[in-house]
Each structure stands twice: as structure tokens, then as C-alpha cells.
Amino acid sequence: MAIVELLNQDMKQAMKARDKETLSVIRMVKASMQNEAIKLQKDALSEEEELTVLARELKQRKDSLHEFEEAGREDLVSKLNTEIEIIQAYMPEQLSDEELETIVVQTIEEVQAQSKKDMGKVMSALMPKVKGKAEGSRVNQLVQKNLS
Missing domain, CATH: 1.10.1510.10 (Uncharacterised protein YqeY/AIM41, N-terminal domain)
Structure with a gap:
């Protein structure tokens, strides 16, 4: 619905x-x-x-x-x-930290990101996947953690 x-x-x-x-x-x-x-x-x-x-x-x-x-x-x-x-109540269920971490790692591998210079590339590929299911700040922190 x-x-x-x-x-x-x-x-x-x-x-x-x-x-x-x-x-x-x-x-x-x-x-x-x-x-x-x-x-x-x-x-x-x-x-x-x-x-x-x-x-x-x-x-x-x-x-x-x-x-x-x-x-x-x-x-x-x-x-x-x-x-x-x-x-x-109208938002989809939020992703757990483990689920979000898995999606972040997969996306980093997909776009072949090497360093924090590739942050924009990772975020642009990642945000449509987690739209409404995770806050941007949480996603940003996990991407930074995994790119360092």
C-alpha cells in the first residue's frame, strides 16, 4: 500500500x-x-x-x-x-548496524574505492540502496570507517 x-x-x-x-x-x-x-x-x-x-x-x-x-x-x-x-510509523524499518555495514562494504567493493578520495563515488552509489532505511550521517560514518 x-x-x-x-x-x-x-x-x-x-x-x-x-x-x-x-x-x-x-x-x-x-x-x-x-x-x-x-x-x-x-x-x-x-x-x-x-x-x-x-x-x-x-x-x-x-x-x-x-x-x-x-x-x-x-x-x-x-x-x-x-x-x-x-x-x-510510516518509515520503513531501519537497517541494523550489521546490515548497513554489509551493504557499505559491498558498495565499496562494487565501485572499487581505495581511499577517502572516493567517498563521493561510494556515497552516490550507496544512498539509493539505503534510502529511508538509514540516516545519511550513519551511512557517512560507516563509509569513512571502511575507507580508512
């Missing part, structure tokens, strides 16, 4: 349950997806594009969470934690 269809289904359930927080987050995510479709001049996004939007929304909230924690805004921290949980 496409992510948009799942969002629509969950939006109806949130309306019936009068769950304002979930409803609000789902509406924000749907709006972001619609904006992305308009930007790309498409009627509907592919699943990969939907994942890109979800990952972007998740990253924005995690960045904001860090800022609010530093500022001591506990009221906003708890709200953002709830939003992050709701969005993560």
Missing part, C-alpha cells in the same frame, strides 16, 4: 478518534507530499519520492528537537517527540 493511502486511512481513524495530534502531523506530512508533487509537476509521487519527503520531515523535527533541548523548552520537546513517533 502506498504511503499516501496509508496516511489517508490513518487520517480518517484519527478524525473518528478525535486524536488532534496525530491528525495534525498526518495533515502536515500530506501537505508536504502535495507540495513536492506540485514542485515536481506530477499528479502522484513514487514511493521513493514519498520516502524522501517523509525522511525530510523526520530530519527537520529531529533537528528542531535538538535545538529545543538545548534551549530547555520541555513543552516543545515532548510535542516533537510525539510527532517523530508518528512519522516514524
